[in-house]
Amino acid sequence: MARSVAAHRQAVEDLLSNLRGPSRTTMLPLLDALGLALAVDVVAPISLPPFDNSQMDGFAVRSKELSHGGGVLRVVAPVPAGAAPQPLEPGTAAPIMTGAMIPKGSDAVVPVERAVPAAFPPPQSRSSVMLPKTDAGDYVRRTGSDIAEGTVALEAGTALGPGQLGLLAALGLTEVEVYRPLRVLLLTTGDEVVPPGNPLGPGKIYDSNGTLLEAAMRQAGLEVRRLDISGDEPDVFLELVRGRMDSADLVVTTGGVSKGAYEVVRQAMDGQAIEFLSVAMQPGGPQGIGTFDGLPFLGFPGNPVSCLVSFEMFLRPALGALFGAPAPRPVVRARLAEALTSPAGKHQVRRATLRTDGIVQLEGGAGSHLMHALARSNAFVQVPEGVTDLPAGAEVEVWML
Incomplete structure (x- = not known):
């Protein structure tokens, strides 16, 4: 039976929970902490205003x-x-x-x-x-009418944007204790995948997943180290990962997690504490999760939209819940410009554009390979499990990207 989206998100959070602790914090100058999250409460050393x-x-x-x-x-x-x-x-x-x-x-x-x-x-x-x-x-x-000396100015886990950093500066602080960004080892797999800029032979496609995921991860405040593309040989895959994992907190791969004959990640991870399973979600159903040589591991599907949806639905929310950053995607309610259908028993995520009139327009179909439709989108429409048909004008949950 497929795992629910909520259950898998919790599993990802549980997997990463050991990465939160005193050893993962550091003191940084205020501007260097932009986009990170506080590791401890900040108590106001003075009142604001400091005088009437x-x-x-x-x-x-x-x-x-x-x-x-x-x-x-x-x-x-x-x-x-x-x-x-x-x-x-x-x-x-x-x-x-x-x-x-x-x-x-x-x-x-x-x-x-x-x-x-x-x-x-x-x-x-x-x-x-x-x-x-x-x-x-x-x-x-009045003195202290904004905040009184000795009270909590910002709680641990607060994501630090311009407003929060401005408050800390107003309190006279020059540095702050934050969680260090996670260091992610990112690996794209597949014999059919070649780096952009190289000749494109018969049956080959350019690697978009590496750029897509690295951009999403960097936008979320992660430090990303990309490895060379791995073909479908398990020994080559293992050599690539083990050669660079000494300075990583998390390994993320794309591709090779389904039930086909050449699923390199599944083959290479045989004997590791990793589970390959199906999540009740479209796109992004096949997932891998566990530890590789003791290091947290997530295996995302190989289709471009599937891997991005996997990041947005599982890894990004888990990071926010554990470390306070990145901040959650803004969520709005909007009405569909057109009817949609969703498979029974699955949570569907659809690419879309939220228009200025408050109507959300679907972009492309449900296929997980439609990169052009993704590039036109500024939102994901969330269709919960159990909902199979929605008419035009129906209200839906929209995550802004």
């Missing part, structure tokens, strides 16, 4: 002096951003810039456009300003 500051260009005031409908106050020296201001004396208002520290004694800011006159007086002038009724706290950003 002005939300607007305006006048710092004592609100109680304006509590009865407003009043006229004498204008004193301005408070620029970055300065340490003098305490505010009674009966005065200090011009203050956005982000500047609130002077001691003041508890509110009146925006300059609400003043009469609605402008800052020239420096050194002895002038006054009429200001409206103001409440305590108006236009003041």
Whole structure:
């Protein structure tokens, strides 16, 4: 009986779970950590903002002096951003810039456009300003109103994008502890496969899987080492892999995992703790999973779309669940532009384009060799097991690529 998609995804996560631990973390400068995930909680070493500051260009005031409908106050020296201001004396208002520290004694800011006159007086002038009724706290950003010192700023497992790195920089941090990217040994198999740029003989095809998977893995933050294409000789396959696996965390192959007569991966892995099985998914049903000489191993099918779907459905989500990165694919709901059919008892993944009008258009058929259709796509439509027919206009789950 075929394994469910959910069960196989969990099996991949279980396989890789031993790769998460203290030995897999490292300290990196903030920008070098882009796209990786935190290995530990980050506790805020300071509050944000670190001091009460002005939300607007305006006048710092004592609100109680304006509590009865407003009043006229004498204008004193301005408070620029970055300065340490003098305490505010009674009966005065200090011009203050956005982000500047609130002077001691003041508890509110009146925006300059609400003043009469609605402008800052020239420096050194002895002038006054009429200001409206103001409440305590108006236009003041309180210390710690964004985050308080000693609280968790980012939790372990958080994927680090520009916003997260910006927060860490605002907290004064220069480096962060993250999970090191997994090092993947990637191998394409098949006598029929030749590298792009070489002459294409009879019965031969160019290797698209290597480029396709390496690009997907690198986009997901993995370090990829590609091996030469292996033919259908098990001894050659084993020599290639064993010669380079000393610095790898994971071995991934494409092709050679079905039940045909020349399935090199199945033959080479005889005696290893590896299971070759069928997952109830189209495309990407044949899968290999286990350990090769003690190293985690995943065998993906040889058809290009099948191998990419396998990565997106199994390896990428497992990495996100274990290490926090890559972040999950954005998921939306959309309506089909056309009807579709799906085989009974299988979870189908269809290439598609999500249009600007919110309609999802299928690209190509269900065949796993249709690379041009994949290149036109920006999404995968997910058709759950048990659903065999959907009409045009039906709502479906869409993973954005």
